[in-house]
């Protein structure tokens with residue numbers, strides 16, 4: 001959609017289109033709708049990032065907790081959101097062998113037990129090797145470091161999801 005069409009959406013339509021740019025957190029789209037009219041897609045992204053940054057630590061951790069594990073039970077049982085399904089598939093997580101899946105399951109469980117929220121990384125910017133490497137590395141960080149890092153990854157996931165929804169004015173209707 002182009003930015004003019006987006007700015008004229010009633011909030012129900014805005015939330016149904018943008019409600020999952022942050023995984024399973026439609027409240028964020030419902031909140032930033034009030035900021036319209038947006039001059040650009042980048043302004044929508046900035047409003048979402050500002051909303052996230054203004055949250056208390058518990059709110060940031062809540063956003064992280066809304067994310068499905070990478071190569072986790074949602075992927076195995078087919079209950080991922082369409083966006084997550086596509087992202088996890090793009091990183092090759094749906095083509096892992098049993099041994100790789102059980103290693104990811106163990107590392108995800110270790111991470112969750114240590115930090116109280118899941119390991120979050122932008123799958124589209126990674127592949128299964130780099131994801132396992134990061135998961136191992138980041139296990140050694142502090143809670144504060146991982147809360148901040150996870151939020152940065154959520155913003156990157158959101159940026160890419162927004163890119164597929166907001167198109168700059170097209171010279172011609174493609």
Ligand SMILES: NC(=O)NC1=NC(=O)NC1=O
Pocket residue numbers: 067068069070083084085087088118119120121122123124157
């Ligand atoms: N725990 C996660 O990082 N989940 C995800 N990252 C993505 O990019 N898509 C997901 O589902």
